[in-house]
Amino acid sequence: MNNNTKIPVEVNPDEDTEWNDILRDHGIIPEKPPSPSAQLEEALEEAVRKQHENRLENKDIDELDALEDKEDEEFLNFYKQKRMNEIKKLSEKKKYGSVLPISKNEYEDEVTKAPKGTTVLVHLSLQSSLQSRLLGSLLTEVARKFPELKVCDIPAQRCIENYPESNCPTLIVYKDGNVLKQYVTLTQMGGNATTLKDIERILVDLHAVGDSDKRLIINDEDEDSQQARSLRFAKKSVRGKGDNDDDDDDDDFYD
Template sequence: MANNHEEDTEWNDILRAKGIIPQKENQITEADIIDMMDEAIAKRNARNYEEKTVDELDELLDENNEEEERMLMEYRQQRLNAIKQELSEDKFGEIQHIYKTDFVREVSEASKDVWVVAYLYKDSLPICKLMSAHLATVAARNKSTKFVKIIGDQCIPNYPDRNLPTLLIYGEGDVKAQLVGASQLGGLNMKPSDIEAYLRRVGAIKKPESQSKASEETKQSSIRSSATAALSDDDEYESDDY
């Protein structure tokens, strides 16, 4: 009687171990099929959930079992967080005029959630007129940062005109930096880009994506150059040994 090499017998196991007959091909079990189906369904559901709005996800919550409801709630929360993030990034864009009684709420308290730039000024000063115009441009470009303005001696009694304009930079509920006067920005020659450069240095506004990318590319280029130089030095050292 001929031996069936496909049978699961002790003799066939010995022959396979010695390489006399080929190894038996792996068979897919029913459990494997169920696992693959579950994975495919999960991936399909994930794609479908990502394409739905918050209202559509709410409707589905009433139609699914406990596990599917958990997944729906997770996707719903992710969508809400994404919407909240988008709104917060374009929340401002203008300079808000405030009074002394507003300062704690609009600056100190507000800075626990966002960066706040408080601008102390006086309309009659030419340097303040220039700063006001440029700061309006900066605020429009950086809508995730809050900009407020308040007349200098209304904010701080007897605050001298020689200290104007003054920028108070708030973050995490406290003063992070302050700029007294405009000499560091170029005085009457300052430009909006000078103000932005200062605010970036103190962390009050974000770097443009293009600038961040260029900075990363410069960093990578520097690393490659250093590595190349190190290899060249090693080659010269080895050459000197012979």
């Protein structure tokens, strides 16, 4: 009998045995993959750690002040300074605050050549359009609430000759001379029921406003006011232009 005969031995590389450890050390079998439960545990621990480290990330100055007796002073001061720097940076950007009516000749200077880093919202408007008047009202609130954004209004057909009335209102969002997004009518926002919250969601999606910006929080009174206004617009659109009390409704809207 030949003593050099090699007998194949089956090895399960997933088994946790001393023999497998020797084989792994010599590179004969691959390293045992970590167990899914161990990976999950590690991921959960990492998530908890990050959550704890970032627990002050979205708190404002007043909320940080209220934690003086509960948090480490140096850690707290770091976030206070961070908030103050953010406030300072934001205040430096507050150049606008109201809707700017522009003409076709002013479009390039006011929109495509706006200061670098400035987000510009352009409303191609049509006064006879119900949705355009709604959007105009909402953009007035946006301009006041986010004065670092530049909000412009130009009658659509003065901007683009023979621009279809059915495309009004059109909202174009620019940054650094480039079009980020274009919305033709309010269909993608909420139609006649569009609210300030819908516009804010667009601003967040386009990174024009940070998703943790405290100004995005709308209190219940504002919500009720928006819903009432949206309902009034919806009713008016159902009645149509032929109704005799259109003028009265218009006056109510601009009160």
